[in-house]
Amino acid sequence: xxxxxxxxxxxxxxxxxxxxxxxxxxxxxxxxxxxxxxxxxxxxxxxxxxxxxxxxxxxxxxxxxxxxxxxxxxxxxxxxxxxxxxxxxxxxxxxxxxxxxxxxxxxxxxxxxxxxxxxxxxxxxxxxxxxxxxxxxxxxxxxxxxxxxxxxxxxxxxxxxxxxxxxxxxxxxxxxxxxxxxxxxxxxxxxxxxxxxxxxxxxxxxxxxxxxxxxxxxxxxxxxxxxxxxxxxxxxxxxxxxxxxxxxxxxxxxxxxxxxxxxxxxxxxxxxxxxxxxxxxxxxxxxxxxxxxxxxxxxxxxxxxxxxxxxxxxxxxxxxxxxxxxxxxxxxxxxxxxxxxxxxxxxxxxxxxxxxxxxxxxxxxxxxxxxxxxxxxxxxxxxxxxxxxxxxxxxxxxxxxxxxx
Amino acid sequence: xxxxxxxxxxxxxxxxxxxxxxxxxxxxxxxxxxxxxxxxxxxxxxxxxxxxxxxxxxxxxxxxxxxxxxxxxxxxxxxxxxxxxxxxxxxxxxxxxxxxxxxxxxxxxxxxxxxxxxxxxxxxxxxxxxxxxxxxxxxxxxxxxxxxxxxxxxxxxxxxxxxxxxxxxxxxxxxxxxxxxxxxxxxxxxxxxxxxxxxxxxxxxxxxxxxxxxxxxxxxxxxxxxxxxxxxxxxxxxxxxxxxxxxxxxxxxxxxxxxxxxxxxxxxxxxxxxxxxxxxxxxxxxxxxxxxxxxxxxxxxxxxxxxxxxxxxxxxxxxxxxxxxxxxxxxxxxxxxxxxxxxxxxxxxxxxxxxxxxxxxxxxxxxxxxxxxxxxxxxxxxxxxxxxxxxxxxxxxxxxxxxxx
Numbered sequence: 001x002x003x004x005x006x007x008x009x010x011x012x013x014x015x016x017x018x019x020x021x022x023x024x025x026x027x028x029x030x031x032x033x034x035x036x037x038x039x040x041x042x043x044x045x046x047x048x049x050x051x052x053x054x055x056x057x058x059x060x061x062x063x064x065x066x067x068x069x070x071x072x073x074x075x076x077x078x079x080x081x082x083x084x085x086x087x088x089x090x091x092x093x094x095x096x097x098x099x100x101x102x103x104x105x106x107x108x109x110x111x112x113x114x115x116x117x118x119x120x121x122x123x124x125x126x127x128x129x130x131x132x133x134x135x136x137x138x139x140x141x142x143x144x145x146x147x148x149x150x151x152x153x154x155x156x157x158x159x160x161x162x163x164x165x166x167x168x169x170x171x172x173x174x175x176x177x178x179x180x181x182x183x184x185x186x187x188x189x190x191x192x193x194x195x196x197x198x199x200x201x202x203x204x205x206x207x208x209x210x211x212x213x214x215x216x217x218x219x220x221x222x223x224x225x226x227x228x229x230x231x232x233x234x235x236x237x238x239x240x241x242x243x244x245x246x247x248x249x250x251x252x253x254x255x256x257x258x259x260x261x262x263x264x265x266x267x268x269x270x271x272x273x274x275x276x277x278x279x280x281x282x283x284x285x286x287x288x289x290x291x292x293x294x295x296x297x298x299x300x301x302x303x304x305x306x307x308x309x310x311x312x313x314x315x316x317x318x319x320x321x322x323x324x325x326x327x328x329x330x331x332x333x334x335x336x337x338x339x340x341x342x343x344x345x346x347x348x349x350x351x352x353x354x355x356x357x358x359x360x361x362x363x364x365x366x367x368x369x370x371x372x373x374x375x376x377x378x379x380x381x382x383x384x385x386x387x388x389x390x391x392x393x394x395x396x397x398x399x400x401x402x403x404x405x
Numbered sequence: 406x407x408x409x410x411x412x413x414x415x416x417x418x419x420x421x422x423x424x425x426x427x428x429x430x431x432x433x434x435x436x437x438x439x440x441x442x443x444x445x446x447x448x449x450x451x452x453x454x455x456x457x458x459x460x461x462x463x464x465x466x467x468x469x470x471x472x473x474x475x476x477x478x479x480x481x482x483x484x485x486x487x488x489x490x491x492x493x494x495x496x497x498x499x500x501x502x503x504x505x506x507x508x509x510x511x512x513x514x515x516x517x518x519x520x521x522x523x524x525x526x527x528x529x530x531x532x533x534x535x536x537x538x539x540x541x542x543x544x545x546x547x548x549x550x551x552x553x554x555x556x557x558x559x560x561x562x563x564x565x566x567x568x569x570x571x572x573x574x575x576x577x578x579x580x581x582x583x584x585x586x587x588x589x590x591x592x593x594x595x596x597x598x599x600x601x602x603x604x605x606x607x608x609x610x611x612x613x614x615x616x617x618x619x620x621x622x623x624x625x626x627x628x629x630x631x632x633x634x635x636x637x638x639x640x641x642x643x644x645x646x647x648x649x650x651x652x653x654x655x656x657x658x659x660x661x662x663x664x665x666x667x668x669x670x671x672x673x674x675x676x677x678x679x680x681x682x683x684x685x686x687x688x689x690x691x692x693x694x695x696x697x698x699x700x701x702x703x704x705x706x707x708x709x710x711x712x713x714x715x716x717x718x719x720x721x722x723x724x725x726x727x728x729x730x731x732x733x734x735x736x737x738x739x740x741x742x743x744x745x746x747x748x749x750x751x752x753x754x755x756x757x758x759x760x761x762x763x764x765x766x767x768x769x770x771x772x773x774x775x776x777x778x779x780x781x782x783x784x785x786x787x788x789x790x791x792x793x794x795x796x797x798x799x800x801x802x803x804x805x806x807x808x809x810x
Contacts, residue, residue, distance in 0.1 A: 055477075210420060
């Protein structure tokens, strides 16, 4: 790749020769859509953002004021790679009280968003060519983060129970896998939650196959219907690395997430984290910790659940009333997304283009698959639109769809 | 590496099998030293921290108050991977006014500290086995960040002029190199600054060899003696990626740095950044930007320069007065570090152990070399000790050294 005179190493022309690892990393198609949909006359179900009207602005403002007043110099200094200990203790305690999971704070690593948790786990576990199990459809950010380390993905379809156990079993018999990545609660993009029975079956297989499981749970606290299911961590503790995030329950702009990992893995993660960005913003950790101990987080989360629950109801109702009966869709019990499947293998990209003309946006399913191009599925976000917008937007989509059918 | 029954893939024992890439990444020896030296009766020249007494606490507090008041919701939301545009414009403008370098804000990527810039550049450029040129001694964080991508390092010794051009030339004739990493101003760990003549010679060679140069400049604004030298960016613009940081001129806890890269490289960096942590803390960017436009940054930096200049003077004076004449040391014109070489190949690790007994700490040179174990060199940090502590600490070191000689 060097444009050089082979006889004289000091006779070359500058030419950027990139690493092979970046070749297969997909760009975010969603970002491109968001640019189109940023026109305020658009109704957008394309985003993946929490609703900013629910951010605890005043609580965070007060927390910030307090940390500046009480510890001004120290909150501005470098800090430890592992993260602020009291914040890790808070997280450990919440696992115990809210999910019945015993976690030692020394097994919690604070990360720059849970996206960084994915990068670090990819870094420490994946060699080029390693087999990795993901869901189909899968969280795009995980595909991106792990792709950098050049695994071979096998995607296991989701159904209304969770993961398709028969297909998973078949895959486990065909290859050895290094890692299994899943979002068992209100999955992004599908909104699907694994049932209790499905969790047990999947966990049993993963345990028997000796595979590291990454259990990503950014939306777990945002349940507005039904009962909480057991974390995979309680079923197969040695296999599971848990990822968590404050982005959906406090605010995303701090970039605060965490990984829970057994000692042996934790040590590797700390070395990788140090090489990657030394540590996560310490002032961000201090502000959010102050907010968590001074405010009523449970009450705040209940507000989010109430709001998202109503928005989800509006979207389900609008789809039932306005869309052709042949359209299938998931019924999420929490989170921010709903997954819609068109009849007769109609193309969601074609629908997307027709919808853009009508100033309504969503994310066609394509980027959530590792090896499918034209699909009939799409992701709809309901957390950032009010009921009127939802009825209007679904109405416009329905019109466009009827034209196609 | 899988502990499995080879006949039955569902009969395995859980066993963490890590990626090969993490094997060669050094742990930070400095972190271990810092643990020892955190005893308050210790005098420590081991750290690498800016002096927290100089942090602009009040200015940052006011800036924070203002962004919460004027844009409360938005400062808490997700943001763009590239970074806050007005902050990138501020950085571009400062390059122009303070260094005479024309930079387009669209070529500036905000990173989670400049450490992340190193990780991203390693990610997009380095394939396993690629040859990478570094300085000897080299910044430990760069060795760590780049090691993850498994390059073969060639270390070119520094001297009082900058880089040893003869050895560099010899290296360039012996192998093809992908990347050259350097800290030309007040280098960490040596405190050395490349002279004008040395820069031209090194730049000429790097240009002719068609190598990507990473010019890291975290301390460049902290010059307390002499005149600013031209950036490599002005000498060989197509080759150079610049790394910058707010950690030493504002505060480290925000984890705000940046990379300046040509379009083609920038695009790759954005994809890599998105996969790594989506974007850098947006609230951190907004607070620091507000501080930068509301406060007098130049005056603030002048305060830091004055303070560090006096601390450096005290350290140089103490070494001259108290240390054996055979000891050699650098005379930094800026930054936070000074590099000391013991006579007769005495071991700095032996001195370190004797000094720990006397409750004074420094960093032995070892971790700053990629292929040397017992060296006579050491790094002394002067930014966090006052003159009394400096004289006392150097005095204790001198006693210990005299015992060895």
